[in-house]
Amino acid sequence: MRIWExxxxxxxxxxxxxxxxxxxxIKLNTNENxxxxxxxxxxxxxxFKEDTLRLYPDPCAGMLVKEIANxxxxxxxxxxxxxxxxxxxxxxxxxxxxxxxxILFPEITYSFYDVWxxxxxxxxxxxxxxxxxxxxxDDYKRExxxxxxxxxxxxxxxxxxxxxxxxxxxxxQDVIVIVDEAYIDFGGESALSLLDKxxxxxxxxxxxxxxxxxxxxxxxxxxSPTLIKYLNDVKYSFNSYTLNxxxxxxxxxxxxxxxxxxxxxEKIISTRERVKNELLQLGFTFPDSKTNFVFATxxxxxxxxxxxxxxxxxxxxxxxxxxxxxxxxxxxxGTDEEMDALLDFLKHYIGK
Amino acid sequence: MRIWExxxxxxxxxxxxxxxxxxxxIKLNTNENxxxxxxxxxxxxxxFKEDTLRLYPDPCAGMLVKEIANxxxxxxxxxxxxxxxxxxxxxxxxxxxxxxxxILFPEITYSFYDVWxxxxxxxxxxxxxxxxxxxxxDDYKRExxxxxxxxxxxxxxxxxxxxxxxxxxxxxQDVIVIVDEAYIDFGGESALSLLDKxxxxxxxxxxxxxxxxxxxxxxxxxxSPTLIKYLNDVKYSFNSYTLNxxxxxxxxxxxxxxxxxxxxxEKIISTRERVKNELLQLGFTFPDSKTNFVFATxxxxxxxxxxxxxxxxxxxxxxxxxxxxxxxxxxxxGTDEEMDALLDFLKHYIGK
Numbered sequence: 001m002r003i004w005e006x007x008x009x010x011x012x013x014x015x016x017x018x019x020x021x022x023x024x025x026i027k028l029n030t031n032e033n034x035x036x037x038x039x040x041x042x043x044x045x046x047x048f049k050e051d052t053l054r055l056y057p058d059p060c061a062g063m064l065v066k067e068i069a070n071x072x073x074x075x076x077x078x079x080x081x082x083x084x085x086x087x088x089x090x091x092x093x094x095x096x097x098x099x100x101x102x103i104l105f106p107e108i109t110y111s112f113y114d115v116w117x118x119x120x121x122x123x124x125x126x127x128x129x130x131x132x133x134x135x136x137x138d139d140y141k142r143e144x145x146x147x148x149x150x151x152x153x154x155x156x157x158x159x160x161x162x163x164x165x166x167x168x169x170x171x172x173q174d175v176i177v178i179v180d181e182a183y184i185d186f187g188g189e190s191a192l193s194l195l196d197k198x199x200x201x202x203x204x205x206x207x208x209x210x211x212x213x214x215x216x217x218x219x220x221x222x223x224s225p226t227l228i229k230y231l232n233d234v235k236y237s238f239n240s241y242t243l244n245x246x247x248x249x250x251x252x253x254x255x256x257x258x259x260x261x262x263x264x265x266e267k268i269i270s271t272r273e274r275v276k277n278e279l280l281q282l283g284f285t286f287p288d289s290k291t292n293f294v295f296a297t298x299x300x301x302x303x304x305x306x307x308x309x310x311x312x313x314x315x316x317x318x319x320x321x322x323x324x325x326x327x328x329x330x331x332x333x334g335t336d337e338e339m340d341a342l343l344d345f346l347k348h349y350i351g352k
Numbered sequence: 353m354r355i356w357e358x359x360x361x362x363x364x365x366x367x368x369x370x371x372x373x374x375x376x377x378i379k380l381n382t383n384e385n386x387x388x389x390x391x392x393x394x395x396x397x398x399x400f401k402e403d404t405l406r407l408y409p410d411p412c413a414g415m416l417v418k419e420i421a422n423x424x425x426x427x428x429x430x431x432x433x434x435x436x437x438x439x440x441x442x443x444x445x446x447x448x449x450x451x452x453x454x455i456l457f458p459e460i461t462y463s464f465y466d467v468w469x470x471x472x473x474x475x476x477x478x479x480x481x482x483x484x485x486x487x488x489x490d491d492y493k494r495e496x497x498x499x500x501x502x503x504x505x506x507x508x509x510x511x512x513x514x515x516x517x518x519x520x521x522x523x524x525q526d527v528i529v530i531v532d533e534a535y536i537d538f539g540g541e542s543a544l545s546l547l548d549k550x551x552x553x554x555x556x557x558x559x560x561x562x563x564x565x566x567x568x569x570x571x572x573x574x575x576s577p578t579l580i581k582y583l584n585d586v587k588y589s590f591n592s593y594t595l596n597x598x599x600x601x602x603x604x605x606x607x608x609x610x611x612x613x614x615x616x617x618e619k620i621i622s623t624r625e626r627v628k629n630e631l632l633q634l635g636f637t638f639p640d641s642k643t644n645f646v647f648a649t650x651x652x653x654x655x656x657x658x659x660x661x662x663x664x665x666x667x668x669x670x671x672x673x674x675x676x677x678x679x680x681x682x683x684x685x686g687t688d689e690e691m692d693a694l695l696d697f698l699k700h701y702i703g704k
Contacts (some may be wrong), residue, residue, distance in 0.1 A: 003526040004552045005578075007451040007497055013588030016411050027407075036403040045397050051388040053602075054564040055379075059368050083435055086591045099359040119589040145359055174355040200356045208408070215405040215597040226357075236365030237471040239438045245567040246598050250405075 014115040017318050026341055028332035029316040031154075031183075031293050033212035035264045035335075038257040041250045052245055059240045064251045068220055071255050072192060077225040080232060081251075083242050085182055085206035085219030089148075090116055092202060092221060095234040096176040097122045099145025108133065108325055110154050110180065133158050133287045140168045147172055150180040152188050155320065155330045157289030159188040166191075169198050176227065178202045183291035185210035185265050186272070192222060199224040202231075209292055210265055211254045218243065218251045268292050272333045278343050282350050292333045295325075301350065303327045309349060315342055366467040369670050378693055380684035381668040383506075383535075383645050385564035387616045387687075390609040393602045404597055411592045416603045420572055423607050424544060429577040432584060433603075435594050437534055437558035437571030441500075442468055444554060444573060447586040448528040449474045451497025460485065460677055462506050462532065485510050485639045492520045499524055502532040504540050507672065507682045509641030511540040518543075521550050528579065530554045535643035537562035537617050538624070544574060551576040554583075561644055562617055563606045570595065570603045620644050624685045630695050634702055644685045647677075653702065655679045661701060667694055 017030040061081045069076045082088035093116040097103050100123070105113045107126040117124040127139035133156040140147060147168065152159035169177045169191075179191045181203055191203050202223040208214035221231060235242070243251070254261070272289060279286065279296055286296040297303060307319035307329055318330040333339065369382040413433045421428045434440035445468040449455050452475070457465045459478040469476040479491035485508040492499060499520065504511035521529045521543075531543045533555055543555050554575040560566035573583060587594070595603070606613070624641060631638065631648055638648040649655060659671035659681055670682040685691065 002551070004528055007448060007527060008582050009447050009450050009586055010582070011585050011589045013585045014592060016408075016588075016592040019408060019410060030408055032408065033406050035406065037405050041402045041405065045400055045402060048397055050393045050397060053389050053393065053567040054385050054387065056368075056371060056382055056384065056560070056566040057569070058371060083591060084593055086593070090590045095361050096359060098361045115589050119586070175359060176356055199354070212406040214408040214593075217409070217593060217596045230360050230362070233363050233365045234361055234471070236367075237363045237467050238442045239435060240366060240368040241436055241438070241566075241569060244569045244596070244599060247596060 011119050012115070014112045018316065020316060022314060024314060026315040026334065026338045028334050028338065028342065029318045030214070031209055031291070031332045032214050033209060033264065033268070033292065034333070034338060035212055035267065037212040037216075037250065038254050038260045040253040040257055044249050044253055048246065048249065055245075056241050057243060057245045057248060059236070061243045061248055064218070064243065064248050067252045067255045072222060074195070074222055075225065078195070078222055078228055080221040080228050080235070081243060082219050082221075082235070084208060084217040085180070085204050086112060087217070087242070088204050088219040088221050089178070089180065091231055091235050091238070092178055092204065093117070093120055093122065095231050096178070096202070096227070097146045099175070101143055101145035103146040103148065104140055104142070104144045105148050106135065106153060108153070108156060110150050111320070113148060135160050135164060135168075137164060137167050141171055144172070144175060146175045146177070148178040148180060150182060151191070152183045152186075152290045154183065154291070155293070155295050155318070155325070155328070156287045157291045157293055157295045158287040159290035162189045162191065162193070166194055169194060169201055173198065173200055176200050176202060178204060180204045182206050182209055186292050187269055187290040195223060199226060202227055207251060207254060211261060212264065213250070213254060216247050216250060218247055268333050271336050271339055275333060275339050275343070282343075282346055294331050294333070295328050296331060297328045298350075303329050306346070306349065310342070310345060313345055315345060363471050364467070366464045370668065372668060374666060376666060378667045378686065378690045380686050380690065380694065381670045382566070383561055383643070383684045384566050385561060385616065385620070385644065386685075386690060387564055387619065389564040389568075389602070390606050390612045392605040392609055396601050396605055400598065400601065407597075408593050409595060409597045409600060411588070413595045413600055416570070416595065416600050419604045419607045423610075424574060426547070426574055427577065430547070430574055430580055432573040432580050432587070433595060434571050434573075434587070436560060436569040437532070437556050438464060439569070439594070440556050440571040440573050441530070441532065443583055443587050443590070444530055444556065445469070445472055445474065447583050448530070448554070448579070449498045451527070453495055453497035455498040455500065456492055456494070456496045457500050458487065458505060460505070460508060462502050463672070465500060487512050487516060487520075489516060489519050493523055496524070496527060498527045498529070500530040500532060502534060503543070504535045504642045506535065506643070507645070507647050507670070507677070507680070508639045509643045509645055509647045510639040511642035514541045514543065514545070518546055521546060521553055525550065525552055528552050528554060530556060532556045534558045534561055538644050539621055539642040547575060551578060554579050559603060559606060563613060564616065565602070565606060568599050568602060570599055620685050623688055623691055627685060627691050627695070634695075634698055646683050646685070647680050648683060649680045650702075655681050658698070658701065662694070662697060665697055667697060
């Protein structure tokens with residue numbers, strides 16, 4: 001080892017889902033939305049003054065912050081935006097989890113949490129889930145330096161009731177509690193309604209799933225002005241200008257077009273419910289998903305084998321080779337046609 | 353103070369230059385390029401398939417990395433891209449400066465360095481500059497945990513000779529040395545030619561200045577495959593998907609249009625040289641700038657007064673209220689017309 005290597009931070013990075021780019025592939029592996037972004041985006045691109053790209057964007061992302069605040073009936077001082085919710089969560093880990101006590105998150109959850117904890121040297125403990133993957137509230141009553149969990153949880157897809165979420169927050173008012181709501185728009189109940197009661201609560205959402213903009217990179221956090229101020233201080237100490245001029249404009253458009261947003265989510269929810277029924281008939285079981293994916297397992301068939309067979313047939317789903325979930329497939333809800341292709345394959349595979 | 357506040361990282365953030373947006377203002381305060389980005393950008397926006405925004409971008413930013421590597425005759429494994437050079441530098445601080453020994457940077461320099469050092473709890477020492485603002489090489493011979501400096505330096509504008517840069521690197525082969533070349537395309541000699549010799553050297557550049565894309569947020573680092581690998585590991589542990597689909601495409605276009613790139617830089621250099629002469633005639637002095645700004649001072653007139661008077665007249669330049677440079681103005685090189693307006697004002701102000 002060269003001497004300079006001793007000064008280097010060495011980490012085991014998060015591994016994102018494959019991003020294959022094959023002709024006619026059916027891509028159900030990274031929970032992208034099968035429908036395009038709000039139709040107004042085209043007009044924005046047509047009318048965008050490319051000359052303005054020579055100028056820095058607004059470091060406060062004011063127009064987008066204001067639009068999000070309006071939509072969720074908050075004050076602009078309660079909204080923070082970043083380069084996707086991963087950027088927002090990374091900043092939040094850096095800002096809020098500075099205790100020497102361990103932070104808590106579920107044993108099965110978004111696999112970036114432990115990566116961030118390792119990156120920032122934050123100790124952590126995983127809280128158990130019940131056999132049906134639901135939260136065990138008592139496990140969040142131990143001493144801790146902060147709490148984070150997704151609701152609905154990923155990759156299980158299960159959504160906890162707001163009552164459960166509030167019990168956890170209520171018990172943990174001396175630390176920051178982050179509720180990661182990447183999938184909330186697909187039928188769950190947001191913790192946003194608790195912001196007025198708990199100054200230590202941060203709710204994180206994203207444009208990547210329900211707003212069809214994974215390729216734009218916009219995520220946001222909502223919380224008390226105190227939390228948002230601390231988060232912005234760290235953000236401005238890291239990178240002043242994050243969202244580019246183009247992202248700011250189309251982000252605003254996505255928020256404004258509520259009709260399109262709701263219609264897309266309704267379509268996905270309706271496809272999801274149909275897919276659930278069909279999967280049940282094929283002998284699959286799954287936690288009751290409130291997301292744009294289903295986390296399915298089959299008693300008689302090996303998930304990894306199905307995953308590989310699907311891949312052979314140009315259908316990509318996500319498989320996690322991890323304890324307790326190694327016989328599950330995470331299947332994104334695509335268009336009806338895409339799901340029919342998947343279901344046809346599974347019918348054939350299972351021999352029904 | 354609420355108990356949860358004790359777990360929060362508290363920092364004094366970097367303060368970016370004002371981003372006023374007034375009609376007919378002359379904006380010479382944040383070193384933006386007065387000319388638009390490569391003309392091909394319009395075509396890319398027209399032809400961009402907005403439907404693809406629903407999909408994640410390539411986490412490796414492969415198309416842009418490859419294009420930059422081609423242009424600079426490097427291997428793709430030697431190139432890292434991020435959301436502006438501030439993002440790249442923040443990642444580099446986090447990755448490479450993990451020693452308990454202080455890192456070194458010039459006493460007058462980019463004012464984000466000490467902000468990042470504070471953010472990541474990295475000890476630092478400032479190295480003296482000579483009276484003419486040039487580097488004092490011997491000051492980089494003390495024990496350290498890493499070195500960073502801009503070349504040309506900002507806000508002085510002074511460019512050190514490659515020989516000087518190499519002496520510093522040669523003496524410091526046990527730590528990572530970062531040369532921040534945000535302004536190198538305006539006439540300086542890049543340290544890129546030293547990459548073959550020094551595996552511990554990282555060169556950082558940006559699309560914000562010479563490529564007229566401050567509003568797009570693209571920065572990049574070039575170094576040995578070993579350094580780039582470590583940097584990517586940290587990046588993938590922070591945020592997998594940073595550059596959006598749109599930025600990737602227009603970044604490639606900016607690199608490909610070398611003719612436009614060179615013509616813009618020649619125009620700025622020519623305007624700069626003319627402005628230097630005129631400023632001299634007005635009694636201003638300045639380090640010999642190789643950037644797209646001039647760092648000027650006047651024996652008889654107070655810089656802050658001039659700054660405020662210019663602002664009154666809708667002409668924005670940058671003023672730093674800091675020791676040793678509180679009588680200087682950092683004036684971005686704009687179009688010839690913009691600089692004429694500035695010079696006319698100064699002639700009038702000075703009474704010539």
